Amino acid sequence: MKSATEKQQAAKEPPNGESGKRRKSVAAPREQKLQLGVLNGHLGYFVRRLQVAIFKDIIRVLAPMKVRPAQYSVLVLVDSNPGRSQAAIGRALGIERARLARLLHDLQRRKWIERRAAAGDRRSHSLFLTGEGEKALVRIKKLAASHEAKLAEAVGLKRRILLMDLLRDFG
């Protein structure tokens, strides 16, 4: 079976098909879809488009709690791994320690996380959610869940499971 990938990559019609149809209303110039050229062969292009679309929604959904996606992921990881160091959290999420320091400063200012001196190593800080932080995270998770439900519907349940299983191998 020929995949859609091969089919679309093989498609090489000339860019425009101005055939004078479609002139119902005066407004609405109705742009032609542009040719993507070799972008059709780049997985990164499509992954990027999906990522941007998903993040636009999650950013909008979390906005009422004034939380950005990176902050959300840090709250979740601290909640799921209490007592771990900044270095460990940063490594797990791919967040630079410099950026994580500022991000945590903000979360601490909001009284959502605590930094205690680590037991064995006095250089490192053990991270915990405060009671307030836990309550906030419950609300944030509800918002995130509504985003995910909407996304699942848009993507299709089967396709979503398939995608998750495919993507998870790149931890």
Place this chain on the structure above:
Amino acid sequence: MKSATEKQQAAKEPPNGESGKRRKSVAAPREQKLQLGVLNGHLGYFVRRLQVAIFKDIIRVLAPMKVRPAQYSVLVLVDSNPGRSQAAIGRALGIERARLARLLHDLQRRKWIERRAAAGDRRSHSLFLTGEGEKALVRIKKLAASHEAKLAEAVGLKRRILLMDLLRDFG
């Protein structure tokens, strides 16, 4: 059949298993893998991770030509759709017109693109590659192709086709 998604979401062991094993060398503290918690249920989390990994590589690969991914995509679209306006290119790629204006200013400074007055509408600029731009794009495409080949190998050919087919529906 239970998908890996469901399996991983069901996993809820306590975060640490510090059982004092694994003390071969003095260095290498060997961090535990942290629990991802509800991030396991977010498609966006995994899409984001893959996108970041892919872009790290393409950015590195294109660096010798001093081209960023967004510039590459613009060059490809202008090449595949000569004469189109900035608005059309920007819409197709999801680039804000304000940002595209500066991006094109840079490409024009490098003599890779031309902006001519549009025929029908004197507000808009028709975009074209220069001869130099076409030659540069040939070299850039070769670099991008080497990135894609490496990526295809890492992802696996079958999985890549599958992913492309799944993702393409979000144009």
Place this chain on the structure above:
DNA sequence: TATTGTTATACTCTATAACTATA
């Protein structure tokens, strides 16, 4: 009034470097 393109501003994210205090 709306659209095209431009300039400017502010914010987020990323990437470094320099610094301290510990190990």
Place this chain on the structure above:
DNA sequence: TATAGTTATAGAGTATAACAATA
């Protein structure tokens, strides 16, 4: 010497707003 965390800076990307020219 290396690591944990902090502060600072610069660049890219994103989101707005304001503006001139044109439709």
